[in-house]
Amino acid sequence: MKYVGLIAALCLLLHPVTTRAQLNKQKPRNLKDVGVTEQLGEQIPLNLKFATADGDSVTLGDLFTEDKPVLLNPVYYECPQLCSMVKEAIYKGIEDLKWSPGSEYNIVTFSFDPSEGPDVAAKNKQRFLKKLDREGAADGWHFLTGNKKNIKQLTDAIGFDVQKLENGQYAHGAAITFLSPNGVVTRYLYGLKYDEFNMRNALYEAADGNIGSTAEQVLLYCYQYDADANTYVPVAWRIMKIGGFATMFILGIFLSFMWLRHRYSNNEQQITDTNGRA
Numbered sequence: 420m421k422y423v424g425l426i427a428a429l430c431l432l433l434h435p436v437t438t439r440a441q442l443n444k445q446k447p448r449n450l451k452d453v454g455v456t457e458q459l460g461e462q463i464p465l466n467l468k469f470a471t472a473d474g475d476s477v478t479l480g481d482l483f484t485e486d487k488p489v490l491l492n493p494v495y496y497e498c499p500q501l502c503s504m505v506k507e508a509i510y511k512g513i514e515d516l517k518w519s520p521g522s523e524y525n526i527v528t529f530s531f532d533p534s535e536g537p538d539v540a541a542k543n544k545q546r547f548l549k550k551l552d553r554e555g556a557a558d559g560w561h562f563l564t565g566n567k568k569n570i571k572q573l574t575d576a577i578g579f580d581v582q583k584l585e586n587g588q589y590a591h592g593a594a595i596t597f598l599s600p601n602g603v604v605t606r607y608l609y610g611l612k613y614d615e616f617n618m619r620n621a622l623y624e625a626a627d628g629n630i631g632s633t634a635e636q637v638l639l640y641c642y643q644y645d646a647d648a649n650t651y652v653p654v655a656w657r658i659m660k661i662g663g664f665a666t667m668f669i670l671g672i673f674l675s676f677m678w679l680r681h682r683y684s685n686n687e688q689q690i691t692d693t694n695g696r697a
Contacts, residue, residue, distance in 0.1 A: 521559020
C-alpha cells in the first residue's frame with residue numbers, strides 16, 4: 420500500500436497522454452470534452468441567483484453562512500443513473516460523519532439542467548433529508564435549480580464540463596467540490612464512493628481555507644456513456660489498465676531492489692577475494 424500514492428501520481432501523468440487518447444476512440448466526438456478541470460484556489464461567483472426547492476430566489480452567497488465550508492454537488496435531478504449514484508454516495512459519506520449539514524458545514528446540490536424546476540428539486544430534498552434524519556439538516560442541505568446563464572457560470576467556475584446529448588440526457592463526470600467559507604475551491608473528490616475519512620479531511624481543509632492537492636482522477640472515465648445503450652457503463656479496460664500498470668510498477672521496484680542487492684553482494688565478494696589474495 421505504501422506505493423499507492425506514487426502509482427496514482429504516475430497514472431495521472433500518463434492519463435492525458437495515453438488513456439484519454441484511447442478513450443476518445445471509443446466514445447462519440449461530442450463527449451471528448453466531458454470531465455473536470457480543477458480550479459483549486461479559484462473564487463466562485465457568490466452573486467449568482469438560483470431557485471430553492473421552495474421556489475424562492477437565493478444567491479449562492481446566502482448559503483455560505485457562519486464560516487461553514489460548503490460541499491458543492493452538480494447533478495441533474497432526473498439523470499437516469501450516474502447522478503443518483505453520486506447523490507447516494509454523498510448521503511452514505513455524510514451519514515458516517517459526526518459533522519452534520521447545517522451545523523458544521525453546508526451542502527449545495529444544484530441542477531445543471533436549466534429545464535428542471537423547484538418541484539423536482541423538492542422531491543430530491545424530501546427524499547434525502549428523510550433518509551439522513553439529522554436535526555437541522557434541512558437548513559444545511561440545499562437543492563437548487565437555475566437558468567442556463569447562471570448554471571454555466573457556476574459549472575465553469577468549478578471546471579465541471581457537461582455535454583447535452585441528442586436524446587436530451589447529459590454526459591458528465593462523477594465529482595464533488597469543496598469550498599471554503601468564502602467560496603474558494605479547496606478540493607475535489609471523485610468517483611461513486613466518498614468514504615468518511617476523505618470527506619472529513621476535505622471538510623477540515625475547506626473550513627480552514629487550505630487548498631488541497633489534485634487527486635487521482637479514476638472517476639468519470641471509470642464510467643462512460645454508452646450511446647447505443649443510452650446509459651452509463653463501467654469501462655472495464657480502464658480499470659484493468661490501471662491495475663496492470665500498478666502491478667508492473669511494483670514488480671519493477673522489486674526487481675531493481677534485487678539487482679542492486681545482488682550487485683552490492685558481488686562487489687563485497689570481489690573486495691574480500693582481493694584482500695585474501697593480497
